[in-house]
């Protein structure tokens with residue numbers, strides 16, 4: 001089949017990867033090939049089905065758990081290595097926020113003892129020796145042993161080079177929309193056997209009603225901290241929202257993220273920067289000398305219930321509403337989309353309310 005994909009962010013690139021195994025694929029993206037304006041580029045790319053289950057449905061947690069299994073198969077197809085780990089994550093609270101941690105633990109949907117466990121300072125010293133050695137040691141701790149993360153910018157780059165090596169046609173800096181079952185771009189209509197719309201917030205005006213897509217603002221920091229060693233992502237309970245510190249390779253850290261119900265696309269505010277930076281410094285004093293490589297803001301594409309959706313309308317498939325779970329859920333979303341294109345959905349897990357046929 002001849003397939004047109006609108007949006008070469010996270011979902012568009014991964015869908016192109018899977019479909020280009022058997023089909024001819026053309027990508028249209030409003031941005032350049034690096035997709036620096038996309039949510040995908042900004043994200044921390046934590047794969048945290050259990051931690052996120054505090055605010056998600058049981059179904060979404062199961063989709064995240066399945067995605068964890070599928071990620072290695074996707075990464076194995078790429079022509080460049082991408083940092084990916086499943087070393088778990090830690091949730092920490094200072095004494096004054098210990099109530100928030102208890103509350104968080106009560107709302108986790110996984111199985112206690114298997115998906116999450118309360119740990120003491122001796123176990124912390126084994127997992128994260130530098131955190132255990134801080135002057136203000138943590139007494140309130142949860143360990144989620146199966147959580148993962150990857151390097152999103154390495155992933156986007158590796159996907160670009162793999163897709164181009166496979167001969168996928170890539171129209172960069174080419175805004176596109178769907179008109180009469182065809183793709184409208186560069187001032188003309190392009191006909192395809194199937195069209196997949198993965199434009200994130202850029203697809204807002206073409207979301208089937210009554211659904212409504214909105215942007216949820218997030219601010220995030222990238223730091224280089226040679227004096228800090230963390231082996232896994234750490235979330236710190238905070239009165240307004242949990243703040244995470246996700247260690248990438250070579251002492252690089254992504255720290256985020258605020259979650260603000262607004263489509264305000266201004267640069268990050270002083271208040272948010274202060275909150276994120278003070279959280280880092282309170283967790284590990286080695287962040288005092290860290291270099292601030294980037295401080296940026298972006299919008300997460302979200303539907304009313306903050307859960308994603310796939311709409312099927314004849315030959316057009318729309319995938320959107322990945323909110324703060326794009327990396328967590330991408331492999332399952334792409335698996336479902338590819339099965340719809342190939343007409344082979346019978347063998348796949350079914351998720352209530354995920355797919356809507358119009």
Ligand SMILES: Cc1cc2nc3c(=O)[nH]c(=O)nc-3n(C[C@H](O)[C@H](O)[C@H](O)COP(=O)(O)OP(=O)(O)OC[C@H]3O[C@@H](n4cnc5c(N)ncnc54)[C@H](O)[C@@H]3O)c2cc1C
Pocket residue numbers: 006007008009010011012028029030031035037038039040041042043044045046047174175176177198199200201202203218219220256257298299300301319320321322323324325326327328329
């Ligand atoms: C601060 C922050 C932190 C995050 N952290 C995490 C995390 O730790 N874990 C996690 O799982 N998720 C996280 N996310 C969420 C994740 O980034 C998103 O859910 C995911 O990127 C959504 O993927 P998408 O492909 O739908 O949209 P995007 O990645 O935004 O891609 C959309 C693409 O469509 C293109 N486009 C837009 N309009 C048009 C048009 N008219 N024509 C052609 N192309 C167009 C854009 O240029 C872009 O390349 C985070 C998001 C933010 C903002």
